[in-house]
Amino acid sequence: MAGKPAHAKGSRAVQRPNGRRQSHPTSKRPFAIAATRRQADARGQSALRRDAILAAALEEFSARGFAAARLEDVAQRAGVGKGTIYLHFRDKEALFRELVTTMLVPFIANIEANAAGRPADPGRSERLIDLFVREIYGTERRKLIRLIITEGPRFPHLAEFHYHHVSSARCGDTGAA
Numbered sequence: 001m002a003g004k005p006a007h008a009k010g011s012r013a014v015q016r017p018n019g020r021r022q023s024h025p026t027s028k029r030p031f032a033i034a035a036t037r038r039q040a041d042a043r044g045q046s047a048l049r050r051d052a053i054l055a056a057a058l059e060e061f062s063a064r065g066f067a068a069a070r071l072e073d074v075a076q077r078a079g080v081g082k083g084t085i086y087l088h089f090r091d092k093e094a095l096f097r098e099l100v101t102t103m104l105v106p107f108i109a110n111i112e113a114n115a116a117g118r119p120a121d122p123g124r125s126e127r128l129i130d131l132f133v134r135e136i137y138g139t140e141r142r143k144l145i146r147l148i149i150t151e152g153p154r155f156p157h158l159a160e161f162h163y164h165h166v167s168s169a170r171c172g173d174t175g176a177a
Contacts, residue, residue, distance in 0.1 A: 050088045052078040054102065055140075057095050062143040066096060066151045066158065097161055103144050107135050 056078035060069040071092055075082040089095040114124075114131055136142050152159030 046088075049078070049080055049084060053080065053085055053088060053095070054099055058099055058103075058140060058143055061096065061099070061147050061151075066092075066147065066155055071095075093158070096158060099144060100148070100158075100161065103141050107141060110135065 053074065056074045057069070059077060060074045063069075064073075069092070071085050072082050074095070075085055078085075085095070089098060111128065111131060114127055136145060148159060
């Protein structure tokens with residue numbers, strides 16, 4: 001473009017006062033677009049790592065119990081460094097709480113939606129039992145329920161978290177006796 005004037009048809013550059021050519025302000029900025037794509041990819045990769053950490057934590061907690069599970073082992077199972085876990089979760093308890101929230105809150109909401117309706121509906125109980133079997137026994141949630149039941153007596157604050165943030169909050173119980 002050495003002999004072409006800056007204002008020529010088809011030109012996307014303008015002449016700056018110092019004589020250098022600059023991309024036209026209305027043209028697409030390839031570096032900004034690439035940076036945005038990199039940021040979106042990074043967010044996607046971060047979400048994938050977070051999901052891998054949660055899945056690995058469920059496996060470790062299920063295999064060893066909450067007390068014996070080590071974040072180093074969770075990291076190794078997830079294929080990340082131990083520090084990566086701390087980018088997503090404050091500590092082992094926060095990781096466990098996130099497991100409870102992400103795995104059980106949608107299930108409880110599904111139960112609520114299926115329980116709504118006429119109480120005298122003859123198929124209602126069967127639908128709820130089928131839903132429970134399909135959504136608990138047919139998924140990894142069964143491991144988490146078993147973990148809450150077995151670890152609850154040793155870690156009552158974790159069982160209380162489940163009760164207050166999942167069961168009672170979703171089932172309309174205010175906790176008042």
